[in-house]
Amino acid sequence: MHTCIALPHDAPVGTVVLALAAVLARYVGSSRVPLTVNGRGDVPLHIDDGHTAAMLLPIVASILQHDPQAMAPETSHRRAADGGVGISTDPAFDRRATLPDGEAWVHVDFDGTTTAHVTFDPVWMPADIAHDIAEQLPIAVTWIVAHPTAPLSGLDIVQGDARARVRDRCNATAAVQTVTATAPHEQTLHGMVVAQAARTPDAIAVIAGDHATTYAALAARAGHFAAVLHNQYGVRPGDRVGLMADRSDSLIVALLGILRAGAAYVPINPRHPAELVEYMLTNAGADVLVVDADSVSAASLYRGELVFLELELQDNGMPFNSPALTDAEDALAYVIYTSGSTGRPKGSAVEHRAICNTIRWRNRFYDFSPRDVVLQIPSFAFDSSVADIFSALTCGATLVMIDEQRRLDARVVRTLCDTHGVTTAILTPGYYRRLLETLVGSPTLRVLTVAGESVSPSLVAAHHRLLPHVALVNEYGPTEASVCTTAVRLEAPAETVPIGRPIDNMQVHIVDAAGRLCGVGMPGELLIMGAGLAREYINQPERTAEHFYESPLADIPGRVYASGDRGCWRADGTIEFFGRVDRQVKVRGFRVELDEIDIALAALPGVRHAAIVTKTNADGDRYLAAFAEGNDLTAAGIRDGLARTLPHYMVPDVVRVLATIPLTLNGKIDRAELLNLEESDAQQVAAELAATPLEAKLRAMCADILQRASLGLTENFFDCGGNSLRVMELTTRVWTELRLPLNLGDVYTYPTVQQLASHLSLEPSI
Structure with missing residues (x-):
């Protein structure tokens, strides 16, 4: 030109x-x-x-x-x-x-x-x-x-005009969302569900295993649980109530019951270490914790009042009346914790009006209705769960729960899809990549959402090749902005994958390091504004002030959330994502502050120097690799030590103990050098002979999945970089290539090739 x-x-x-x-x-x-x-x-x-x-x-x-x-x-x-x-x-x-x-x-x-x-x-x-x-x-x-x-x-x-384009036209998202005068309680999540139950009382709301719950029964059970919390445990509007349980229909009842009592729920993963559970509940000010039978041990350090879910959901005939529905749209709906750079996670406090804006947009954008069946895959401690649970229950759709232990079994997922006629689900890209081939030929799927981390062009191409009849949507949004900020339908493969346009009543303004508005094609940090912003980081005013503040742009007044994400406007009005401006990363859909892992590594006994870095494998998946120097350290010991204080997704995929960790000239850890280091000590494993043909096949398969040249017969799958998604890939491949029934738990029980081959040799071939 x-x-x-x-x-x-x-x-x-x-x-x-x-x-x-x-x-x-x-x-x-x-x-x-x-x-x-x-x-x-x-x-x-x-x-x-x-x-x-x-x-x-x-x-x-x-x-x-x-x-x-x-x-x-x-x-x-x-x-x-x-x-x-x-x-x-x-x-x-x-x-x-x-x-x-x-x-x-x-x-x-x-x-x-x-x-x-x-x-x-x-x-x-x-x-x-x-x-x-x-x-x-x-x-x-x-x-x-x-x-x-x-x-x-x-x-x-x-x-x-260049300014007006990105300031106004790219952010023309105003949408009128009316609530009828006769149903003002529909300004809350639980109010929207109760209203839907009145419209379709006999429709199936939740399926868990062999048990189906109608909308009428769901509303009644949630009302009963709200009454129990109110009358027996003193829960009042404005309180925060912890919820720690595995996914089931009872989990959904408890979640709705907490909201119906006027409180906000604080979801806690029952696999978190007890110290982390105690910190989150204390920071949130939760004096009551709802637990199921399998989660009690994780609450061992909690000093508040425990509510045993199975016990309190029993109808003991007590004449409790459900608390009156409230229309307090400015009340908190939930507090969800994400990784923090200071070594402590931070809890995003989200109000009903903020998350209801997202839910109304999703139901309109996806045209959700009672004909839809939603497979509930995200952990309920992860904000995507709010989107799929409430999008389903506010439009009359059916929510299908999948057992946590079987969520990574692709065969189970496909069986549920076929049995219940699943039409939609929210998936992380890494999870979807391992599930995609199993879904080929699914007769009922109509739209899938990928969210939680960057989407690779190769995944989009594979989707359109294998599931061309299924729409694919990419959603982007931090927890601090009520799950979703931008979205786009990925119509065809392309060299780069955008994160889309702002959703209803949300705006994104991109600014450079000097705080100037960026035009089309200029990279900068994404500042998010609009109806979906969280109220605060609960009980952390300094960190709230650091990320939530008044807009630095004179012609764009209002409160913003500084996301720390980088991107730029594209000519078509969508946003292209470039990564982070700090040391925060997304790993398998989870937001991880690398500084938090560094702090935990440094606190381990015997560690002199340690650092965490992120790497990317051949499939484009990001993973964590830790390197440490010190006395009497082992990879297994480091992993076990970190697992006592960090959530499972922050425990490094690969741990290597070094005699001397590389330092820069000014004495700092040389992270660039660590990125170039091999992740396992040199071992002459290639010459190690497999005892049986099955051992040879498993070793080749595991090495391929772990992306290593070779693998020792007695090397631990997880010490070599194995994680939950790689376990999912291994079980799928053992079934499809060897026709042997390998369960997910077997890999954890028999983590070496030698042990796994011995176990499988006892299993009958199909």
């Missing part, structure tokens, strides 16, 4: 070059902009927001004069992300020669007038962004001339 840009009268060439470099720096998200003058080698111009034009213009002038001292000692290969600028001060210079195939830069030449002739490489610069740059260059030139001594952080080039 070639365009002629009118510039302010008498604008010096150096000023124009600096202005264009400053503009391009916003698009590449880097302070380094390579310049190539009249076809000569690259010169890196470093543009920091703290620099002034007066500081940089002499450097630009030196570059234009081809001062050897201004040249870099060596040139580097230009990549598409570098955003180089080709400069020609000679009108006769052939600019086509400066745009060879594969190079990613913009060429500018000057003909002695007040115009710049700019050629954009279309491979790197889409036409609409090139058009924006053509409008932004004069703005930058004018500002630099007027403010030569001001920091470049004050240069705001996103003006006029």
Whole structure:
């Protein structure tokens, strides 16, 4: 694309070059902009927001004069992300020669007038962004001339239509959500469920195993449990009640009962360590904890009052009346805990009006109705569970519960889908990748949602190849924004997978490090606004103030949540996700603060140095790898020690004990070096002979799943990087390739190839 840009009268060439470099720096998200003058080698111009034009213009002038001292000692290969600028001060210079195939830069030449002739490489610069740059260059030139001594952080080039586009049109999400005057309680989650029960009392609400519960029965049982909490345990509106139980129909009753009592529920995974459970409940101010029989041991340190679910759900004939339904939309609905950078998780406190906005949007967007059957897969301590549970129960759909221990068995999932006619589910991409082939040919599936972590283009392509009749939706949203902030239907495979557009009554504004609004194509941090924002981090005012504050943009007033996620607006109005600005990552759908694991590692006895890093395997899945140096350390001991204080998803997939952990010159742990280290000690396992053909097949299969060249017959599957999803893949492959019935629990009981082969050799072939 070639365009002629009118510039302010008498604008010096150096000023124009600096202005264009400053503009391009916003698009590449880097302070380094390579310049190539009249076809000569690259010169890196470093543009920091703290620099002034007066500081940089002499450097630009030196570059234009081809001062050897201004040249870099060596040139580097230009990549598409570098955003180089080709400069020609000679009108006769052939600019086509400066745009060879594969190079990613913009060429500018000057003909002695007040115009710049700019050629954009279309491979790197889409036409609409090139058009924006053509409008932004004069703005930058004018500002630099007027403010030569001001920091470049004050240069705001996103003006006029480009600003209105991302500020207004990309965020035109206002949706009127009316609640009838006769049913004001439908402003709450439980009120919406009670209203649905009145509309479809005889429809099946929940299926768990062989037991089906109608909407009328669900509402009645929840009302009874609310009465028990109110009358026998003193639960009142505004209280927080812990809930720790495995998934079942009773779990749903308890959840609704807590809400019906006017309290907020605090979901706790029963597999969390007792110390972590005690911290969460204390921090949330939960004086009452509801537990089922299998979860009592995890509450061993809790000093509040326990409510035994199975006992209190029995109808003992006591004449308790259900508490009156409330319409307090500003009351808390739940407090869900996520990983924290200080070593302690933080609880996002979400009000009814916030999460109800998400649920109403989901029911409209997906066209959910009583014909739908929802397979409930996310853990109820994970915020996606709020979306699938309440989307189902507020539209008359049927919610199918899957036993926690069998959730990772692909055969069980497929059987449930076929038996109950499942139409939809929410899945993490890593889980879906291992489930996809098992779902091929499912006659009832109509839409699947992937959420919780980035979606790879290969997964989208595989979905459209294997399940072309099933819609695929990508949802993005932090817990602090009521589960979902943006969404998009993934219609076809593409090189990158967007996270979509803002949902009803939510807005996303992308800002750079200086707090300036980013236009289309400019990377920055996602600031989230709108009806779905959480109230606070419960009892953590400093961390609340750090992430929730008034908008820094004068023309966009309101409260924002600084997500810490990076992305940019695409030309089609969707957002592309780039990762994190801090040390927070998503692993198998769970949000993990690496600092929290580092703190736990450092606290282990005998550890002198330790660090956690994230790596990505060949399938694009992210996993955790820990490295430690110290006295009498073993990989198994480190894993066991971390499991006593961290939730299971934060225990590293791979642990390696080093004689000496690498350090940088300033004495800090060299994480870059750790990323290059092998994750297991060198062992001569390749020469180890398998005793039976089954051992040989299992070893090859396990090595392939763990992405290792070889695997010792006595090496522990989990010490070598095995995790729940890899167990799921192993059991599926043993069944499909060897026709042997391997259960998930067998892998945990027999974690070596030798043990597993011995166990399977006793099983009859099918």
